[in-house]
Amino acid sequence: MDTVTESAMAVAIAHLGGIGIIHSNATPSQQAAFVRSAKSRRVPFVSEPVFKSPDDVIGSLDEFGSAPCVLVTESGRPSSKLLGYVSKSDWLNLCKTEERIVNYMVDSPLTVPAGYDFQRIASFLASGDTRGFVTTVDDNGQVVDLVTTGDVERIKGYPRSNAGVPSLDADGAYLVGAAIGTRESDKERLEHLVKAGANVIVLDSSQGNSSYQIDMIKYVKKTYPELDVIGGNVVTTYQAQNLIQAGVDGLRVGMGSGSICTTQEVCAVGRGQATAVYKVSSVAAQSGVPVIADGGISFSGHIVKALTLGASTVMMGSFLAGSTEAPGTYEYLDGKKIKKYRGMGSLEAMTQGSDQRYLGDTAKLKIAQGVVGAVADKGSVLKFIPYTMQAVKQGFQDLGASSLQAAHDLLRSRVLRLEVRTGAAQIEGGVHGLVTYEKKSF
């Protein structure tokens, strides 16, 4: 989704052992650039360095933004050779601020290869031969990231013990996925994404069991046999079987269950998410096709339910939105720090790009199937996901499952049973009877 996953989120989620799916509400080349950017990283964050050319002038301290230095490249743009840097302190010591950068920049840029992993970069920064920052550069001498000692300390401060093993490909790059649609033009988008190194493709549709999607699955598998394709969304065994027959490697389950979804109200299609996950997983398991429970995850307990009902993993929107890594900037509403989160079928998102999918290209009437909203600032996913994973593990321990496979075995052997909870039981299961309370999860 365009308010959830671009490069920064993809990098952080892969570092934690998951995989981010880069949204397609962008041109094919922009989307491919997000994939390429995430795959070039070896540190679990994406910095935003400021670039200038040697002939530029730095007129005020504001031009540094939050970075400790301005990087100087041949053209003044990121995609050109790094020549040197100007640190904030060097600039503050200048007598004349109208001086051209070439006259006072440090022209031996502090660099390490972009292939260095986090530990090696941390050791380099701790060596004392730096000015508290280092740039990582690729084989062409172009800047990938600007890493500061502050970044290293911040990342070291996040819990590691409960996070997963980073998701890496054979070259040590983070695994990254990307979404496409089922239009003819999506074949060209797909080519861009494959060239950028996308590890998996998600065919992004609210109703996956269509002739368009079945044709697209066959096309992808024929053109790129090694590429994994996730089909969906589906909620019934019938829909699932058709996509399995067409050759999907994974299925995404959920129709109208998302926090921003209005599909069930607008179109009267969809299904309760627990039922959908259970039913689809039951049939998909027979073909060895894993299931992703997509939508409606608000708490760690929902993840426990999705996994024990047969899903192999979950896809989350609102749970990750509002984090440091989510696209967009923070705003304030009644003193609360918030970030925008919107449905891809909202009028706003359609107007920006997913318009074609909603027949906006041929029909004047746009029908929204999602809303635009905002979620509270959650901080970095690098911090709250490890806690969430620990909570899920505790849930598994309590129900007696030592692994995901063990949970699925318990379900299939009918040892694990679920029962319907009445409205009264649900109220009882939440916090109740208190005049005030603060819900802190960790």
Ligand SMILES: NC(=O)C1=CN([C@@H]2O[C@H](COP(=O)(O)OP(=O)(O)OC[C@H]3O[C@@H](n4cnc5c(N)ncnc54)[C@H](O)[C@@H]3O)[C@@H](O)[C@H]2O)C=CC1
């Ligand atoms: N999971 C959910 O419950 C829902 C998710 N969404 C999200 O909204 C976004 C868009 O979803 P959809 O509207 O379902 O997208 P879609 O691209 O599947 O469908 C949009 C319209 O384009 C048509 N279409 C697709 N391929 C075509 C082709 N080759 N030729 C002619 N017509 C074609 C479809 O029939 C449909 O009318 C996605 O990001 C999706 O995840 C939207 C609604 C519900």
Ligand SMILES: O=c1[nH]c(=O)c2[nH+]cn([C@@H]3O[C@H](COP(=O)(O)O)[C@@H](O)[C@H]3O)c2[nH]1
């Ligand atoms: O009905 C819908 N209208 C929309 O505009 C829309 N946008 C996204 N999605 C789906 O919602 C999922 C995310 O849901 P959560 O925020 O609950 O995690 C996502 O992963 C999608 O499956 C939409 N569904």
Ligand SMILES: [K+]
């Ligand atoms: K909903």
